Amino acid sequence: MFCVSPDRSIPVHSLDAEGLEAWKASARPGERGWVEACGYKARAGTCLLVPDESGGLARVLAGRKAGDRLWALAHLPGALPAGDYHLESAWPGAERERAAIGWGLGCYRFDRYKSIDRPATRLALDAA
Numbered sequence: 001m002f003c004v005s006p007d008r009s010i011p012v013h014s015l016d017a018e019g020l021e022a023w024k025a026s027a028r029p030g031e032r033g034w035v036e037a038c039g040y041k042a043r044a045g046t047c048l049l050v051p052d053e054s055g056g057l058a059r060v061l062a063g064r065k066a067g068d069r070l071w072a073l074a075h076l077p078g079a080l081p082a083g084d085y086h087l088e089s090a091w092p093g094a095e096r097e098r099a100a101i102g103w104g105l106g107c108y109r110f111d112r113y114k115s116i117d118r119p120a121t122r123l124a125l126d127a128a
Helices: 017-026 029-038 093-107
Strands: 010-015 047-051 057-063 083-087 121-125
Touching: 010 017, 017 029, 017 057, 029 047, 029 057, 083 093, 093 121
Parallel strands: 010 057, 010 083, 083 121
Antiparallel strands: 047 057
């Protein structure tokens, strides 16, 4: 985890099923269409990569249980392509901190006997 400007990292939206509907209501039509075409439901432990107009990665939608902040991002480090990400949310500081701890816990791999080759995914932290 590190501090970086959010404009240099990919936004991650942690959503439960209700939050997904609210996100879709404010999303751009192309992104909303992509989410609906994929049949994404924001179930806990799932994620959806949302492309931009040029085929790059615009954002990540991460499913979670309602109210769950600690484990909201824990499944992402092993599921996302290499890159820098930041949590896009209006959660209070303590809840954002819990989500960052969950990301860190998700990064752990026991590698004493076998090396693990996986992409480097990093969560950008804001100054708070």
